[in-house]
Amino acid sequence: MRLQDKVAIVTGAASGMGAATARLFAREGAKVIVADMLEAEGQAVADSIKSNSGEARFQRLDVSSETDWDAAVAATLATYGKIDILINNAGVSGSDPDRLSIATWDRQMSINAKGVFLGMRAVIPVMQKAKSGSIVNTSSISGVVGQTFVHMGYNASKGAVRTMSKAAAVQFARDGIRVNSVHPGLMPAMRTSVMSADPTVRAAMLKAIPMRREGKVDEVANANLFLASDEASYITGIEVPVDGGFLAM
């Protein structure tokens, strides 16, 4: 198994790509902390992993809260004794019809960008002590290019994830910590999506994708798995699009 005996925290694991990643990691032998604000859904993901002979625990976590992160790291260490992997996947969508909303900017930066920073800030001291760790931060194609239907706060937050991943990679490489970013393209709509959930908008987006289809959550989970695993032992500071060729155009 590719993650045998590793301990992984996956944020936003109650839904979508986070849930797919948590399930895949457990199948590959990891002990998984299913971290999310959605308690019933997150507990259900952890329960389903356990009912398939995997090891998982739900942890309530608001990624934008420093105290929640402290509690999540303490609970993980108390239960499993170490943290090998952090998948900073939690996020909120950027498709707000009010393109100049300040509230949307603040929310996206607080959860998508500061949440990723707080996650790294919480686990890096633990990984430094172990001289080992792998962090995968979920950015987006929106972290690389602008889009007409996306609030610029989303692009800014995902761009911040892209560059803070590279900064952390170079700053903590000598501690044995690898940090990479994954950039999903058009995927099943997020819970918080408004415009990108609209079938007309999605049809237009599909036309811009060389593969002419949306991605599957497992295709992102597989990229997370490779980067999290020891198979990627000499890979740090890279960005991996999972986008059907969108960014290659």
Ligand SMILES: NC(=O)c1ccc[n+]([C@@H]2O[C@H](COP(=O)([O-])OP(=O)(O)OC[C@H]3O[C@@H](n4cnc5c(N)ncnc54)[C@H](O)[C@@H]3O)[C@@H](O)[C@H]2O)c1
């Ligand atoms: N779906 C897409 O088209 C797409 C494309 C590119 C990137 N992404 C990114 O991928 C990641 C996962 O998206 P998804 O499609 O699975 O979306 P989703 O809405 O299905 O899942 C997001 C999860 O994050 C959780 N979350 C939101 N705010 C949180 C907070 N403050 N603290 C803890 N958990 C929180 C939600 O409860 C939810 O379970 C996000 O970072 C998103 O921005 C999504």
